[in-house]
Amino acid sequence: MSEESHSNAGDQPLERVSASDLTARVPEGVGHGVFATGVIVLHSPTEVTIDFVQAVANPRRLVARVVMSPVIALQFLDALETNLGRYTETFGTEPREPAPNAGLGSSKEGSSPAASPAPAPPISDAYDQIKVPDDVLCGSYANTVSIMHTGSEFTFDFIHRGFPRSVVTCRVCMAAPRAPGLRESLSRSLRIG
Numbered sequence: 001m002s003e004e005s006h007s008n009a010g011d012q013p014l015e016r017v018s019a020s021d022l023t024a025r026v027p028e029g030v031g032h033g034v035f036a037t038g039v040i041v042l043h044s045p046t047e048v049t050i051d052f053v054q055a056v057a058n059p060r061r062l063v064a065r066v067v068m069s070p071v072i073a074l075q076f077l078d079a080l081e082t083n084l085g086r087y088t089e090t091f092g093t094e095p096r097e098p099a100p101n102a103g104l105g106s107s108k109e110g111s112s113p114a115a116s117p118a119p120a121p122p123i124s125d126a127y128d129q130i131k132v133p134d135d136v137l138c139g140s141y142a143n144t145v146s147i148m149h150t151g152s153e154f155t156f157d158f159i160h161r162g163f164p165r166s167v168v169t170c171r172v173c174m175a176a177p178r179a180p181g182l183r184e185s186l187s188r189s190l191r192i193g
Contacts, residue, residue: 024146024159024166033155033171034063039182040126041189048073048189049139052172053130062132064172065139066158070190076145077186083147083154084179091151095176140169154179 036052038060043049050073052064068076088094142158144166149155158170174182 024157024161024168026157026168026171030168030171033173035173036063037174037178039178039185040123041185042123043070043073043189045070050186052174060130062130062136064170065136066142066170066172067139068142068158072143072145073186073190077183077190079145079147080179080183080186083149084183087149087176087179094180095178096180097177142169149176149179152176 034052035054037055038053040051040053041048042051046069048068048070050066050068051062052066054061054063084094140158141160144159144161146157146159147154148157152175154174154176156172156174157168158172160167160169
């Protein structure tokens, strides 16, 4: 249970209210969720912003932006680690992207498959390549996250836990092999490991 204090007017006593951890309302516009193929994590001392990107076709598109405190982001990272562990227990290995077929790849002669990747472009260059719709620009606030997975997909319900009822503010689905990349991005941004 989460407890919050509310005051009605200047001299009114504080009233303790609690929000249920067990259920959250799923608004109609959020219930269908969005599908993301990648993630960009931005952070400051007071908040962490997770931008979910869909790069199935050009132009790439920002499909969801979730804002949370660093404490909640750490809890999300811990829950993601736990769920990846459960995935491994159930399916035998951590989900991975398929290896490219060496015979069909676009490697150039003389290039080494072990060559290190090019450095990441500046973040401003990355966002120049992403369409950011106005309705996603300000993002969704979350102070808790629910994670579900199958053998092929991870679903993240970002929830605002508050009074009088908790509500799912954003639902994001990713192919299971993308979940470890989300973990790595969060870990890097939060400077863990």
